[in-house]
Amino acid sequence: MATRPSIFEVARQSNCSIATVSNVLNNKGRVSKEKRKKILQVVAKLGYQVNSVGRNLRIRRTETFGLLFYPSCAEIFKNPFYAEVMQGLEAQLTRVGYHLLLAGYETSTTNSPIPNFLLSGKVDGMILLGRFPSEIIQVFHERKTPLLLLDANVEWPVDSIVSDGFSAGLQIVKHLADKGHRRIVMMAYEWEDYNIDLRIQGFLSGLQEQGLPGDEKSVIRHPGDDQSVTRQGTSHDAMYQSLKERLKGPNAPTALVAVNDTLAIDMVHRLLRDGIRVPEQLSVVGYDDDEMAQNLVPALTTIRVNKQELGRVGAELILKRATQPKTPVSKLRLPVELVERGSVADLRR
Amino acid sequence: MATRPSIFEVARQSNCSIATVSNVLNNKGRVSKEKRKKILQVVAKLGYQVNSVGRNLRIRRTETFGLLFYPSCAEIFKNPFYAEVMQGLEAQLTRVGYHLLLAGYETSTTNSPIPNFLLSGKVDGMILLGRFPSEIIQVFHERKTPLLLLDANVEWPVDSIVSDGFSAGLQIVKHLADKGHRRIVMMAYEWEDYNIDLRIQGFLSGLQEQGLPGDEKSVIRHPGDDQSVTRQGTSHDAMYQSLKERLKGPNAPTALVAVNDTLAIDMVHRLLRDGIRVPEQLSVVGYDDDEMAQNLVPALTTIRVNKQELGRVGAELILKRATQPKTPVSKLRLPVELVERGSVADLRR
DNA sequence: TTGAAAGCGATACCAG
């Protein structure tokens, strides 16, 4: 690998100083037309590219953010929702010359609770994707590193963006009510999670808004495996059992609102397997609009989240924070919309 | 964010030179016990951490590799197989102080076919995860950047590692033959892909080895959407139709070998939906041992790939390549094993 | 409009 030309070589061949080359490259100071042209020529001929490391040392920024997962990359990678979010995030950052350093929390962290690459100054800030234990968020927050919670939130003043699960709850209940449903039950994981809470609150407010009965029994919650989103087996089992209980008796719900598509789809599968027809006997609504939602039979009525947009806006938030530290904290909720498909029955017909 | 202490500050408070501090930090030259102790003390007190950027500039290495996906992050993130591979990769790299810069090919590339972060020297080498068009691999290869094909391969001398699909084919056919199967058909995507070819070759050799009939009709292949692994819908449809055709008539196969678990599981779902019993009427074998394979009813007999190991060994390959450029090229095949579950019937009973 | 020179933070040579 022949050693790359440095700015010095460009300067030499252009008969000028490295300062002028730098100015041209960064569209800075007023450089004469001719010199500029000459330099650009040499740059093209040499295939010169600035060396980021030199540049970063000088400007004291790495133009890179750390993207952190908890507890490890694997857990998040398995979630198709985040695939799209990442896409939007990466696209926006790339557009402005920024990059992403990837890491799982557990492996990137050894002695300190702070990842090594942050300690050693390889990044300008951290993006925490998805749910993190609040103690960990706290650690980052105290360190005053530019920080973004992407698809998560906490009380403290930290930039964050989530989808608007509250508004979603309202929309879902209205939709169901419009179709004649009056006994609706929601299902969610037990773990502490901002998004779950938000969606439940929206759901309960929706019931109220529509004048429908609702109390703590309107929400089926079961302790999941708090550590891993992938080991949902047992937790789903328990939730499904509860659901089946509810389904017995005269006042059985006619509609189920699941906290996300994964849960919704799994429940539909279980219901069908047990001979309970969806939506005829029980309507089901999801959340996220994962790809699988449309392939389900019946196709799942759900809440569409613009996942790429979630990532894109997230990118802007952390860029702003990193470049203008005293920007006021933003806590955003991305608007969502209900997409009607086949998993909700119209009871009025 | 108070500005971090530099090595200079450590030197000052330790009453010594930055050279000595550096030596202590890097366990280099023989430094006296006392000075060493003193310096370590100050380091601890100050919470000093070397600045990677300064270090990287000097040592002319970034201690970072680019992890590239094609065409974009999203496509790969949706594949649970890679989640595990990443995990092994990251763990091993972290262990030796290396990091991963993440990017999708399409977004990271603008004017040149080479990603910007590589051009600008932000990484020491590239890891291409999964299938890439060979023209792109070629471009990297010609650039003589340290390069690794992870779960992919090409003819050219480029380090690569894949799971041993050939041996898998042998194992699968032997297993089926042992259970009394004599008419076996394999199913795969049409796209050009090293792994697919390898598995098919192994399968055909297996047939031969077991003295079973086998010709080009033993493999059902259909053009998939070459661009995206996620849009398999149509391609699966076509493959399933072909399979159903084969299933009619007196010489119908008794076993199906799918090129991966995703395909196998989808086929099982379709078969069951059409009232064809698995494994009684048709046995099915997969490849990868994805998490879903064990949850399937019947649980899928498949080939277990040690995905983390795939990533771990991959990490070692590129590290070696980056640090010792004249190392001979390695093309590795990771051993695999058949895991017997419930989707294969014993025909001898 | 241009360039000399001062660093950014670290490593490593080489002299003491």
Add this chain to the structure above:
DNA sequence: CTGGTATCGCTTTCAA
């Protein structure tokens, strides 16, 4: 053992 100093590649100030 220890430390002065050159150097990595670049940006930026300041003087010409």
